[in-house]
Amino acid sequence: MSLKHSYTLIAPxxxxxxxxxxxxxxxHSLAALPATPGRVLLAGVGTGLDLPHLPPQHRYVGVDLTHAMLRRVGPRTGAADFAAVQGDAQRLPFADASFDHAVLHLILAVVPEPARCLGEVARVLKPGGCALVFDKFLRRGQRAPLRRLANPLLRRVATRLDVVFEDVLAQTPGLRVAHDRPALAGGWFRMIRLDRE
Structure with missing residues (x-):
């Protein structure tokens, strides 16, 4: 089952x-967006669960693979300067250095090629910008046998359970970790800020 088909079924x-x-x-993650107004990419915006928490001074562009997810964003936009774009976070339809900042909430562990997704975000970020990541990751060397056992099935339906963030970042030049904090589930979910060099 394709990711697009899965999330069309999951959307409701x-x-x-x-x-x-x-x-x-x-x-908490979105509170780390800088105060200076800018253009912010929401990669994998989904149904727009981030929108009620967005600081109002920025202009936002939300990208998602499925129309079914984007259709649910509308009621959440409120007064935000927000535009929705249907597209693939692994092949972003934007020019190089066209965003000041980016938000990647629950997307890197969903896409089939997380390094390609993060590389695309690095490409569209301006130097000095930041990317805020919130997702579930294994740590290098972490055994996590139940997660690894469930991964072959779940990765076909909704999400991956085997993504090691450090391995993804190692394939993405130009980004460096500014902070990395545990968020949920005993540190399985992490909040990471990456700065674009």
Whole structure:
């Protein structure tokens, strides 16, 4: 089953499964967006669960693979300067250095090629910009046998359980870790700020 097809089927239930569990972490992550107004990419915007927590001074562009997810964004836009674009976060339809900052919430562990996704974000970020990552990652050398056992099935339906962030970052020149903090589930979910050099 393709990712696009899976998330078209999941879209009606996504908020009920994800919203409450991730709301506080999303709010905390988004508070790290710089105060100076800029253009911000929301890669994998989904149903727009980040939108109620976005600082109002920025202009936002949200990209998602599926129309079914983007259709649910509308009621959440409020007064935000927000534009939705259907597209692939692994092949962003934007010019180099066209965003001041980027938000990657629950996307790197979903896409089939997380290094390609992060590389695309690095490409569209201006030097001096930042990328805010919130997702679930294994650490290098972490055994996590149950996650690894469930991964072959879950990666076909909704998400990967085997992504090692450090391995993804190692394939993405131009980004450096500014901070990395545990967020949920005993540190399985992490909040990471990356700065574009």
């Amino acid at each position: 239930f996504y908020d009920a499964l994800i919203d409450r569990a991730t709301r506080a972490a999303r709010r």
